[in-house]
Ligand SMILES: [Zn+2]
């Protein structure tokens with residue numbers, strides 16, 4: 001059994017809770033320690049009980065609260081060497097014994113949850129996405145990547161729940177106020193997934209996989225709206241003959257508040 005809850009998702013901060021009775025994991029901690037503590041308590045999880053924080057990459061919207069959580073609660077972290085090198089100067093003094101370096105593509109266990117880190121294409125040192133499995137329940141989170149590969153699809157097709165990046169609407173981004181270099185970066189292979197690409201992935205993992213819950217996340221504040229992301233992905237899926245709400249549930253995560261709590265048996 002695995003429960004999943006997004007505490008916040010977006011360019012101003014990311015943290016997701018994945019856990020069960022035995023094991024409690026945080027995926028990224030890109031908000032203040034105070035926000036994360038309140039978010040966890042809001043779903044009945046005592047931050048002292050966290051067994052580990054797994055980190056995707058060193059951008060500040062993913063690591064802002066790491067130092068505080070490590071110092072305050074003694075929580076161990078799991079990160080690739082490249083990500084660790086990119087964050088070590090930004091998180092203050094921490095107990096190095098709590099730092100576990102993992103390999104890209106590694107499978108490791110945190111108590112009774114099996115965690116897999118797989119490589120993604122993003123403009124960071126050594127970024128990864130993660131899947132989490134306990135028994136037959138499996139969830140995956142795939143945000144902060146510029147494009148997807150067959151290997152990534154393979155990884156998330158076996159998930160019951162997938163949180164999927166729907167960062168921007170391509171037209172809004174192109175027409176918007178961002179400087180040219182930033183538009184190029186976001187649209188590049190090492191940037192972020194658009195609503196349209198998110199729709200393509202959603203179709204694949206419903207048609208060829210077992211996803212029954214898809215959550216959209218990491219929305220841009222400037223270049224997207226929740227309704228637009230949702231409607232774009234829904235329309236793409238329906239155009240492929242997938243009945244949203246019937247074949248699969250499609251829901252949102254939020255920038256600055258806790259999303260739904262999903263229990264996968
Ligand atoms: Zn991010």
Ligand SMILES: [Zn+2]
Nearest residue numbers: 057059122144
């Ligand atoms: Zn990033």
